[in-house]
Amino acid sequence: MSIAINDRALGTLAIGDIQAAGRPFAAPGLGFTWLKFPMTLRLEALDKPPAYLTQFLADITVTVPGRPPLSLGRAQPHASWAVRTIEQPHSHPFELWLDLSGEQIEALERRRAGQRLEFHVNLHLQTHYGAAIHSGRDDARFHVNESDWAEILRQIGYLDQLIIALELPIDAPEQMRKAVQHVRGAHQHLIAGRYTDAVGVCRKAMESLHPFTEDATARAIRSAFAGPEETRRKMPLGQRTELVRMAVHHFANPAHHEEPGNPAEVFSRQNALFILSAAAGVVWEALGRRREAPADPDSAQGAE
Secondary structure: OOEEEEEOOOEEEEEEEEEEOOOOEEEEOOOEEEEEEEEEEEEOOOOOOOEEEEEEEEEEEEEOOOOOOEEEEEEEEOOOOOEEOOOOOEEEEEEEEEEEEHHHHHHHHHHHOOOOEEEEEEEEEEEEEOOEEEEEEEEEEEEEOHHHHHHHHHHHOHHHHHOHHHOOOOOOOHHHHHHHHHHHHHHHHHHOOOHHHHHHHHHHHHHHHOOOOOOHHHHHHHHHHHOOHHHHHOOOHHHHHHHHHHHHHHHHHHHHOOOOOOOOOOOOHHHHHHHHHHHHHHHHHHHHHHHHOOOOHHHHOOOO
């Protein structure tokens, strides 16, 4: 499709067209996000008289494979402007800015479900030619793969806002460095939409803190938790911490091992958010206890 004037006397007069000019990018605001679409307006040679193009507005829709398009709202150029044709063909770069709230970004992430996105820009404008004003329209599409969308989420700090517990130490002790690396790797899987992988790597993080074995300590912790309420209340902090780590490991196990006779488990984004936050919390807690170096063996259980 292209921008043209359809007139009974003039017939069809081509004015130009728009094209996507790169990948969308984003900028965070206070409580909102600007999603920016770089465009190029290519104008045909037309000088006597010239045509003036004004009133640029665009409706933006987004499509996920296998699902119908969904409207995101109306975008506009970041500054008011008008262009005119001249005696040679020429091009004008510009950007369309779409204002999205945090709730819209969250809803879009749920709809995306780890897949690629396609943004459809339906541009509307006015063309002034001679003594008449004509309405015009054109469209363009932006194909955004998983890694490109992950970069947009990084630009706005989206997941940093959602997973506060994912703040991890830069300089961790040697014994805990592997666990930190695993949690960071799980975070990358989450951003890219690989939710089952994210959960599976969290399991590795828990194992790297302390190997899971059927030893007397693990049996004692499970027995205390499964026992009478009074026994649970008396569990020392070290045992409670180890219980959380065992629970994270247990939750994530189907992402790492297929149970015989059962279909492979597919984890959702909510599952990955939940277990990644818990895993990051366990790492921080283990680091804090290691730095404190308590003398009480019960309090230190699980930090090795």
